[in-house]
Every structure is written in structure tokens, then in C-alpha cells.
Amino acid sequence: MNGGNDMSDYDQLILGGGPGGLALAYELKAAGKKVAVVEENLWGGTCPNRGCDPKKILVAAVEAKRHAEYMQGEGIDGTTSINWPDLMRNKFAYTDAIPSGTLSGLQQAHIETLTGHARFNADGSVNVDDQTVTAEQMIIATGQRPARLNIDGGELIQTSTDFLNMRELPKRLTFIGGGYIAFELADIANAAGAEVHMLLHNDRPLKAFDQELVSDLVNQLWADGVKFELNVDVTHVAKTDEGLVISNDDGFTLTTNAVIGATGRIANVDTLNLAAVGVQADAKGVVVNDHLQTTNPRIYALGDVVAKPGVPKLTPVAGFDARYLAGQLTGTTTAPIAYPAIPTVIFGVPRLATVGISTAAATDDAKLRIKTIDMTHWYTYNRIHDPKAKVKVVLNQAGELVGASVLSSVADEMINYLTFLINRHATAQALNDMVLAYPTPASDLGYVF
Numbered sequence: 001m002n003g004g005n006d007m008s009d010y011d012q013l014i015l016g017g018g019p020g021g022l023a024l025a026y027e028l029k030a031a032g033k034k035v036a037v038v039e040e041n042l043w044g045g046t047c048p049n050r051g052c053d054p055k056k057i058l059v060a061a062v063e064a065k066r067h068a069e070y071m072q073g074e075g076i077d078g079t080t081s082i083n084w085p086d087l088m089r090n091k092f093a094y095t096d097a098i099p100s101g102t103l104s105g106l107q108q109a110h111i112e113t114l115t116g117h118a119r120f121n122a123d124g125s126v127n128v129d130d131q132t133v134t135a136e137q138m139i140i141a142t143g144q145r146p147a148r149l150n151i152d153g154g155e156l157i158q159t160s161t162d163f164l165n166m167r168e169l170p171k172r173l174t175f176i177g178g179g180y181i182a183f184e185l186a187d188i189a190n191a192a193g194a195e196v197h198m199l200l201h202n203d204r205p206l207k208a209f210d211q212e213l214v215s216d217l218v219n220q221l222w223a224d225g226v227k228f229e230l231n232v233d234v235t236h237v238a239k240t241d242e243g244l245v246i247s248n249d250d251g252f253t254l255t256t257n258a259v260i261g262a263t264g265r266i267a268n269v270d271t272l273n274l275a276a277v278g279v280q281a282d283a284k285g286v287v288v289n290d291h292l293q294t295t296n297p298r299i300y301a302l303g304d305v306v307a308k309p310g311v312p313k314l315t316p317v318a319g320f321d322a323r324y325l326a327g328q329l330t331g332t333t334t335a336p337i338a339y340p341a342i343p344t345v346i347f348g349v350p351r352l353a354t355v356g357i358s359t360a361a362a363t364d365d366a367k368l369r370i371k372t373i374d375m376t377h378w379y380t381y382n383r384i385h386d387p388k389a390k391v392k393v394v395l396n397q398a399g400e401l402v403g404a405s406v407l408s409s410v411a412d413e414m415i416n417y418l419t420f421l422i423n424r425h426a427t428a429q430a431l432n433d434m435v436l437a438y439p440t441p442a443s444d445l446g447y448v449f
Ligand SMILES: Cc1cc2nc3c(=O)[nH]c(=O)nc-3n(C[C@H](O)[C@H](O)[C@H](O)COP(=O)(O)OP(=O)(O)OC[C@H]3O[C@@H](n4cnc5c(N)ncnc54)[C@H](O)[C@@H]3O)c2cc1C
Pocket: 015, 016, 017, 018, 019, 020, 021, 038, 039, 040, 041, 042, 043, 044, 045, 046, 047, 048, 050, 051, 052, 053, 055, 116, 117, 118, 119, 141, 142, 143, 144, 160, 181, 268, 271, 272, 302, 303, 304, 305, 313, 314, 315, 316, 318, 347
């Protein structure tokens, strides 16, 4: 194999060809490094193959349906329904092209690609299936996979990946969990015509979000037909002639046609043989310092696979890690990583979004002020007959925006503007100094301070 330098095959070997690993590969290649990426499954990773992108293709149909419903009697007649097999064809037309397109992009950029399962050897080299590869530095970018419930009949529970590949929509669909994935996929399945149940083992759905806005979202999903069952700890799933029967020892039973587990994700670390190279990790992820360096100084980690409390596991975060690490590995920066305010969105109709200091934290801080604004009757939302639009902003004593939560059909756009303002330490005056296109969600910003 050609040398990255005298001793090793490559300067850097990246384990995992998802958004994080690939962003790093392109950055390092542009800086003149000899770099290789290993991928064992679909090139492109979770986000474009079985995450963000296919999901938002399905959400496009929900948007079209709901917006037509909101306008009933206001200029639109007749109902719209989702044709699941056609929608899935549309989704597959996008996802089927991702792995080959990703691979050919890497090859055109002259980045070495190795297909197979990566696993460390005690001497610090990596085995990719039966090939041994050496590099000066290794970067673990292996992401996460869905957690599995270890219960009686757990093998009958499917995952978000299975849902995003369902060519037929089951008549009755039940989600276990009350986080990002359960909310987003339940909204899609419900809008597409399935009878949808959401089973939560507690009474705190979306616990990192503003709870008033979460209640508004839950009420809207209820009104749309999603059935929430709180404090249900599922202990059995069994196949019967009537369908799948979900039950527990407290007497709960529900018959359904498919069960999707959305109870969190676990780091892909267990088959990497990390103990042999002194890298500390568990199901929450790889332990790193504030330079994304693991407990082995030659090995780094980035993206979803990293254990980083308080930092959401999202595609743009993996990209941020990659840009930071490229700077570290090419010597252009030695500073510790410092994350900006990171927005996060539950993509449904409506969307729920949040960024910066949460309203829960602000409630306990006398130096912060929360302002709640019902925007439902504002022109932006009235025009499209959005049933509920609300924003809650957190302001510091200097009047700067430091946090925000938004519920509306366009909360994903609004939260990006608010993120920009937070990261720029903006006050109401900064907005008054700008002219923004009207009428748009952005032109409302001056009223939320
Ligand atoms: C249903 C769903 C919806 C999502 N929606 C959003 C969203 O709307 N917005 C958002 O920002 N984020 C979303 N996410 C999260 C987003 O997908 C991840 O944050 C992102 O993909 C992380 O990138 P990564 O490169 O760290 O990991 P991944 O994308 O998971 O890539 C890791 C890669 O490593 C490979 N790999 C693992 N082990 C090995 C090994 N031993 N050898 C070789 N290869 C290996 C895997 O096959 C995978 O391709 C969603 C996730 C899911 C599941």
C-alpha cells in the first residue's frame, strides 16, 4: 500500500462514512493529507439514508395535506390524502442514489475508500474485514444505532430505519417512546392514514423542550388523531391472529399491526475493540477531551459516537466537529472546541424548535427574563390559517436574546434566524438597523424581543 508517510499507509484513517466522517475527509484532503474512510454499510451514513433527509421527504406530503386542511373554506375545497406507496417511491428515488453518489464523490476527490467493518488491533492498526491498515491518526466517526428494548417479544419491535423503508403503511402503528423520533414518525404515519398510538413510559414527552409548547404540540397531535398513552412500561409483545399484542403486567393491552421502538440510540462502539487500544467508551459514546481526543492520544472521535452531555446529536453538530478537528489535525488551531448555540427541531406539522438557554433554566435564573408571545393571529400565520403559533424568548439583562422556543408551521425557519441573533449577541436595536423582506417570518423578528 502507498505510504501516507514513511511508517503508515495514511495520514488519517476515518472509521465511518456518515456526515461527520465524510466532512472531515474532504477537509483533510483539501489540506493535502492522505486520508482514507472506512464504511461498513451505506455510504453517506444515517442522515441521508435512514434519518433526516428521507424523513423530511415524507414530511413534505404531511405539509401539503395539512396546509390544504388549514385552508378548507378559506379558498381551498376538497380534501387531500397521502398515497403511501407513491410517497415511498418518491423517498426511495432519493435514498437509492445516496450510497453510490457518495462513493463516487469521494473517489472523484481522490479520497481512499475502504468498504468493510473496521476494528482496532492491539498494535494500533485497524482491520477492515481481513485487510490491515495503518495511519498516523485514527478518527472514530461510527455514529449510533437504535436502542433495542430487551423485553419478551422484543424481536417483533421495528426501528425508525424499518419505518422509513415501509412500502406498505400498516393499518395500526404503535410507537414506543416520546422523543424526537416517535413524535416525527407518528405525525407522518397519522397524516398518512394509519391509526397511531404513542406509548410513553413516563409523563414527560420531549423533556428537553419547553413544556408549555410541548403540551400545545401534544394537543394538536391528539386533535389530529394520535393517541397518547402515558406511564405505560411495555413488557411483552406477542404475535397473534389479530395482530401484535402489546402488554404489561399492570393490565395494559393494545393490539396493533406494527410496533416501532424509538427509545433512544446507542453508540456504535461495541465491536471496535476499543479496550485493546486504551480508548474509553460505553453505550453513551466515546469519551473525549475538549479537543475531541480520546484516551488514546493518536485516536480522535467526532459526531454522534461521542459522549458529550448537553450537546445534541445532530448532523450539523457532526459537521461542526469535523471542521474543528480538521483544524486540529492540520495545525491551524489548538483551541479547545467551543460549540455555538445549537438549534434543534421536531419536524412535523407543526414544528417545535428550540435553541440556547431553555425556558426551564431561565425560570431558575433571576438575571434572565422569559417573554411568551402568541403569534397565532399575526399576519404570517393568519395568512396560512396555522392553528397555533407561539414563541418564547429568553433575554438577559442587556436585552440580548439568549434562548428561544418556537411552535408553528415555520418554526424551523424562525429558529435559524433566532440562532443567528443569539450567536451575534443581538438586541432589538440590531434588528431595527436592518431592512428585511416583508411579509415573511423574518420580518416578524423585531416583534419577538
Ligand atoms: C430517524 C432519524 C431522523 C433524524 N433527523 C435528523 C434531523 O432532522 N436533523 C438532524 O440534524 N439530525 C437528525 N438525525 C440525526 C443525524 O442522522 C445524525 O446526527 C448524523 O447522521 C450523525 O452523523 P455521524 O457521521 O456522526 O454518524 P452516522 O451518520 O451514523 O454515520 C456513521 C457511519 O459509520 C458506519 N460505521 C459504524 N460502525 C462501523 C465500523 N465498525 N466500521 C465501518 N463503518 C462503521 C455506519 O454504518 C455509518 O454509516 C436523525 C436521526 C435519525 C435516526
